[in-house]
Amino acid sequence: MTRQKSELRVERFDALEIMPRFEYGEMTQVVETCGSKDGSELGTGWGRFIDARIPWTVRYDEVLTVFEGELRVYADGAVPPFAAQDSIWLPRGTELVYEARSALVHCAIHPSSRYEG
Numbered sequence: 001m002t003r004q005k006s007e008l009r010v011e012r013f014d015a016l017e018i019m020p021r022f023e024y025g026e027m028t029q030v031v032e033t034c035g036s037k038d039g040s041e042l043g044t045g046w047g048r049f050i051d052a053r054i055p056w057t058v059r060y061d062e063v064l065t066v067f068e069g070e071l072r073v074y075a076d077g078a079v080p081p082f083a084a085q086d087s088i089w090l091p092r093g094t095e096l097v098y099e100a101r102s103a104l105v106h107c108a109i110h111p112s113s114r115y116e117g
Contacts, residue, residue, distance in 0.1 A: 016033070060111060067104045068102070074099065
């Protein structure tokens with residue numbers, strides 16, 4: 001069953017409600033800007049890391065782009081820290097640790113976590 005795609009829309013950053021999510025809500029807040037609710041296999045959103053050290057296994061193919069601050073990712077050793085305008089490709093199944101004192105990142109994932117096709 002194919003879901004109807006939502007209409008085109010603009011998401012204003014200042015109007016988004018970035019909220020604690022997952023078991024690490026005190027260290028990371030996120031908001032989805034598009035995904036399965038839009039009938040899309042592509043998911044996008046924003047995340048803010050604050051005094052974060054978060055072990056994680058990536059559940060989908062993902063690209064993170066830093067907009068503010070600096071992010072470190074430890075996966076099979078340290079990846080050099082990346083800062084504003086840098087991005088990282090994370091294939092599904094990657095075991096890692098995110099670490100940031102303060103960072104604002106944009107993410108794109110595939111497939112969106114609740115895509116129903």
